[in-house]
Each structure stands twice: as C-alpha cells, then as structure tokens.
Amino acid sequence: MPAPSRELPWFPGAILAALVLTAVFAPYLAPQSPTEGDITQKLIPPVWMERGEGRHPLGTDRFGRDVLSRVIYGSRISLVVSLLAIGLSGTFGTALGLISGYRGGFTDSLLMRFTDIGLSLPTILIAVVLVAVSEPSFRNVVLVISLLLWPRFARQIRGETLGIKEQDFVALAVVAGRSSTWIISRHIFPNVVPTLLVISTLQVGYVILLEGTLSFLGVGVPPPNPAWGLMIADGRGFLATAWWITLFPGVAMLLTVLAVNLMGDWLRDHLDPKLRQLGSRAETEPAAIEPVPEARPRGAAAGADGG
Amino acid sequence: MWRYLIGRALQTLLSMLVVISIVFFLTRLSGNPVHLLLDVNASERDQQILMHHLGLDKPLPVQYGIYVMNIFVGDFGNSVLTRRPVTEHIWERLPATVELGFVAMFLSVLIGVPLGMYSAVHRGSMLDSAARVFAVLGQSMPAFWLGLMLILIFAVVLGLFPAGGRGGVENIVLPAFTLGYFTSAAILRLTRSAMLEVLGSDYIKFARLKGLHEQIVLWKHGLKNALLPVVTFAVMLFVQFLGGAVVTETVFAWPGLGRLILESITTRDYPIVQAGVLVLSALYLVGNLFVDVLYSYLNPRIRHARA
C-alpha cells in the first residue's frame, strides 16, 4: 500500500486557501453588489454564451443580480456559519466531554445518556422545525446547527479523556493535590486538541451542507442574503431557461465541501491515527464487533438527505 | 444481550419523549396559536372560547400532559386548513415516502456493494480510483443541487424522465438516485474497507490454503463477513430515508410526508407539522432500534452470547 504523503494535499489546500481569501476580500473581488440588481438586466446568461455580457461573467438572476458576486459573497455566509456553529458546539461539547470523561461515575452516565439521545435525533427534521417556528434568521441557523452538533464532540472527547485520565502525569498531578479544573485544563485539554481539530474539520463540510439545505428549504438564512442554498432555491424555477443561477452556487458548495472533507481525512490520518473510525468516511463505517451504541455509525443520520 | 436490548429500548423511548417535548414547547413558544387560527378581527370573547376549546387556558404542565396522552392514543387533532383529522393526511402521504426510501435503498446497495467489492479486490486499479472519486463526490455533493442538476440534464435537456411528481417507474428514477447517491457512496466506502479488512484476515488465507477457487474465497468467505456491517447500514439508511427525505421530496415534488411537513410550515398548519415530525421521528427511532436488534442477531458471536 502506498504510504499517505506527508505534505499537505495540494488540491484541497488550494481550494480552501482560495475560499478563505475570497471570503475575506469579497468586496474587492466581487464585480457587483451581491444584493442589489438592475431588474432590466435580469436573467443574462454567462459571458461565453450568446447575449452574455462582460459585466456579469456568470450571468444574472431573476432580479438582475450578478451571480458571480453573489457566489463570492456566499462564501462568507458558509464560512461564518460553520465557524460559529462549530465554535459554539465544539466549546460546549468539549467541555461536556472533558467533564464527563474525567468525572466518570454518575455524572458520566447522565451526560452520556443525554449525548446518546442527542445523537439519535433525526437531525434535518428537527432543524427544519426549530428554524421554521423560530423565524429564519442567521442567528437561529447557527444556534440550531450548534444544538444538533455538540453531541458528536462530547462523545469523542469523552472517549479521549478516558484514555488520558489513566496516564501517569494525571495521577502525579492528582497526588500533588491539583484541582480538577487545573488538571483538566492543563493536562487533559492540550492532549485532546489534535482530536478536536480533526473532528472540527470533518464537521465543517457537514455544517455547510446542513446550512445549505436549510437555506434551500427556506428555513435558513433569509433572503436577500446571498447564501448558496438560497441561490439554488431561487434558480429552481428557472432551471429550463436560466440554469446558471442554480449551477454555479452548487459548484462552489461542492468544491468547498469536497476540499474540507479531503482535508479532514488527511488531518485524521496524520494527526490522529486513532481516529480512523471517525469522520466523513467514518460516519458511515460501523465497527464490526460489539453491539454497544458506538458500534453503529452515528450521525450519518443527517447526511442521508442533507449531504 | 437482553440487558443491552432493554437499555436500547428505554433509550429510544426517552429520545421519543425528547422529540415530543421539543415539538410541544416550540409550538407553544412560537406565539399563541389562536392568533393563527382566528381572523385578526376576532373578538376577545371568540378568542377566549377558542382558547378554552383548545385547552390553552389550562396551566402549561397540564397542557403538556394532555398533549402527551393524546399522542399515545394516536389523536393528533385536525388540520387547521382542511379540518380533516391530521392522521388522515399523514396516512395519505406515508406510502410515497416509504416507496421512495425502499427504491433508494436498493439502488444504493446495488451500486455500492459491487463497486466496493471490486475496489477492494483490485485495490489501486483505475476502477478503484474512479470508485473512490465517485464516493468522495457523493459525500460532498448537496443533495438538493444534485437533484436539480439531474432534472436539468435528464428531464429538461434529454427529456428522458419526468421532472417531478409520483406515478410510474420513470417518476422514481431521478429522486431515488438523488437520495441514493450519497448513501451508495457511503456503502461503497464501507464495503471497500470491510472487504479489505476481511481480505487481510487469516481465515481468507486459510480458505486459499484449502485450495478453494478464488471466486469462492471472495464471495463465500469474504463477502459474508464484510456484509454484516453493510446490511445493517443499508437498513439504517432506509430508516433515515424515512426520517429525512424532506429535501428530495421537495426538489421532485414527490408527495411524501417530508414535503407535507414543509408545505404545512408555509401554511402554518402546525398540527400537521407536529404530527408529521413526530411520526417521522418515531419511525426513525424505532427503525434504529430495529437495526441494533438486527445487528446483534446477524452477528453469530453476539447472538450466542446470552450473558
């Protein structure tokens, strides 16, 4: 078997770098406003087609808004939503996992029952209802996704903590009379950081797809924001006449998620070989032996339709 | 084993209660339903009467109790729009969702298992690389966008399949493939990795040492072991299709339960949303429980462990 290469994979690396730069410098890159259009300029095809115009390289939508500019600004939404949602759920899930794993006993059983229930919920369905009844808004999308995401962090970090807890340096710190908080933050947390990094990366793709799905269904980021999912929903009615409205945001989304997934797989293989049963692949790969709850793939749940 | 199953059953029940509670409190928190049901000009007295009629004048815990009781006897109330019992609406739509789920599951197994087998046996070949690209794409592609692209290519441009609706065989091809692509990619990866693990095992070596034909080694000794996680996974997929086909049903105007829920969100027909989400969640949770039972049954090592 060829050994996986040590260097950063260039393909996903380049896409991700381009994506981040695009998001940061969107105002300088976008040729037009992402939210305002000239209604007289509506449904113009991409530049290489007949009737195409140089001002709108990827054409315009039904309000005459520039598709390229919207795709460029859309990267901001995808990135910000995933950073916030993962930051929020990651913090909460990690804290819970650390406490659960370190404390053990009753605390652990209680927290893990919660986590199991969280993991067993039909993600998309709950997300749709949560956002729908609470009025679609940027903030609600982030909150709802975080709410559905934390158990994944909690379970994995708890598992890590259990292992680290048994090591000598922790025992020494306990003997030295250090407080639990000190031990968790100084000794255990630094050791779960690689795992945390891997799970976070692997969740980015999932969050982007989930956000896109919610926006597409009209229960995500509200219009006129240039969210990719929203743009795709917008173009749906014009599929036969103006396919470019639908195609380009989808390609942007596909490339982004692809790059993040490849990067996540690579990180997992290199930072943390223990995590091989985890991740974009692993969500679908059950361990083969015990019928403990972990023996089945969790979380593939939402992916089935959202991914 | 029995202890484990009973534990799982209890957990399923708990998860169901959590879903019920989420739905209850969300619909109660999102404003007074009376305002939605009545005309804006309705008198104070009319509002009182309706509040009383719906039991909304009782304290919240009592309302919750009544609500849970009603669910357990299968009474979900009437649709706000049609005044017909909600259960009738649900029963109308459920078969379409089940049908789509079934076909999508078979499609993904039919694509995923042979490709995964081939990939594992001919590791490093051209087709293996192609299959992995297929898989990685499948896990990074937004389902709703894929659906639209399929409509664009196969319905709009080529005119091979209808763009939506339910009816003959030709209607189900595109939605089933959309729903099944992600999962066939997942099944492919799962089959491949399971098969690779099996192929490296001693019992495969031993089977070859017996002088068995390579095809018998692969299909009888290999696949049977690799299939255990795959079968479990396929059934779980089906369950997830039930729980989350919202997106595909929306894209293809497939008259299933997911689409009913989404339509009812738009028309603010909350009794249907509630009931729909609860029914789908129940299917999802019970289905997952069933998968666990099936998994323990299929695995002879676990089946015989009657501890």
Place this chain on the structure above:
Amino acid sequence: MAAAPLLVVEDLKTHFFTRRGVTKAVDGVSFTLHAGETLALVGESGSGKSVTCLSLVRLVPEPAGRIVGGRVLLEGEDLLTKSPGEMRRVRGKKIAMVLQDPMTSLNPALTIGTQVSEVVRLHQGLRGGALRERVLSALRRLRISAADTRLGQYPHQFSGGMRQRVSSAIGLSCEPRLLIADEPTTSLDVTIQAQYLELLKEVQAAAGVAIILVTHDFGIVAAIADRVAVMYAGRIVEMGTTLEVFNNPSHPYTRALLRCLPDVGLGRQQLVEIGGQPPDLSRLPAGCPFAPRCPERQSICEEQSPPTVSVGDGHLAECWATKAVGSQQ
C-alpha cells in the same frame, strides 16, 4: 532412507519488492523431506520461516512478494511451474497448512461443518451421506467429541485449543502428503500445547504425513521433530537431525538460540539473550549476515559469504568458524 524424498526444495528465493528496495525474505533455501518425517524450521521472527512455507504453496502476498528462483519438487513435480488451477488442486489436497492463530483462521460467519465439508467436497468429490461421514471422521480423528452436534456450531463456540484441532482436522481431512504447521501452538496454553502436539504425533504416525513445523521454541522441536533447520536472514544456517543439532550445535547462532533456553534440568533459570538486532533484509551486509552479532566473528566473516560445511551425517552448517566433520566446543 532409500525411498525418493517427498519434497525437495532447491535454492528457493522469495523477494519482496517495495518502495524501500528489495527485501530478500527467503534467499536460497534448500532442504529435502521424506514421507512421514517431521522437519522443524527454527529461527527468530523475520528470519523467513513463514515466507518459506507460503512459498511452498505459492501464496506469498502479492504483488509485493514474488518467488524469484529455485525449484519446489513435490513427488518429483515442480510446483513453481504449475498453473494456478493445478496449484489449487495441490493446496488442501497434497499440502495442507495450519496457521498460527486458531482464533482468526476459521471463518466466523460459517459453521464448522461448512468449513470442513467444503474442502472434502472439493478435493474428494464426496456428496451427501458419504461427505458427512468423512467430515465426522476427520473431526473425530482429532478427538473432537460430539462431532455431529458440533458441525452446526460457529467457531466462537469453540475454545482456542479446540479451534486448532478443527483447523488441523480441515488440513488433514483430504489425506495430504505434507502438513505445514506455522507456529500452531504459540497462542495456546502450555497444557493444551502438549495435548495438541501429542495428538499431532499420533495422527502423523497413523496417516504417514510429513510435517514442516515452524516454531521458535526448542522445547517443541525436541518433543516432535526428526530434523531441525535453523534459519537466519532468509537462509538455512544449520540443518541436521534433532539429536545432532542439540548435542553438537555447529553454528554460533544455533548455540546462541540454545543458550536462550531456560535449562530446567539443571535448575538454572538464567535466560541469555542474543545481543543485537536481526538484520534489515533489504540491505544485508557483505559476508555472513550473522557476523555483526556473532561472538566468534573473524575478519573474513564480514567479507565473504560462509561456506556450507558438513559436520556429520546430513548435518550441515554455514559458517567460517566451523570445521568440517569435527566437534566444536
């Protein structure tokens, strides 16, 4: 022994081609084996014992591993020139093999009955009642009690020792001429080990099968082997009858291995370890591969490959320090 040998291996070479270079796992191994005889292959892990065995049945892990030279004559026919189909009719029928770990060598998803009967059906062409009888007698021969009820059971319902008996029953079910046992007792308890070896000897006496026993345990060698071949770095460095090799070890490596044994008879529990590491087979030094670790190293050892020296009737050693037909020590 006047009869023609059952197995003749001549200058067998199996190399592994990897990115890091060519690993010469087996590099010029020759030996002969007569019907009913037991040859023990002894050496540290990585010395090429297992690869030698897999080469005999041509199941070296491909594509990295390849047999690059030599001949393997079974009853006069060269196995290395046979077609894959012909080779399948040798495996399981003429040459059977038992693997090291009984816990993993039986298929967990198939019943014992299926796993025994498929090989009997394939090689003996038996069906129905005759097949069942043959399967049962194969199991009974290895003293598996209540064989008929055990047919429907899965491997996990058997203990480790029982599983190794099942594997052996499968191996011996088609009356092979040669049984290769790759460390068959390593993962068994000591008492089970002894039982298993007794049983193996008994079956061998009854069936007249030749055995190649891979092991690193001289205790097992003493108990069961007629002859011993000591392997180091892909070559046989000393070969002779068990008695000869024990009484007159003629290669420094053999002596080192024997010193590693706890000498229970004298009540000494002192274990001596051989200093140094086994060599990297992808970059062997010039001269004798054992030279860097050898206590009797001479300057020539690091320059030229050692000659094969005969130290007795059929007792050979590959060493510069060993004198032909004469006692060391």
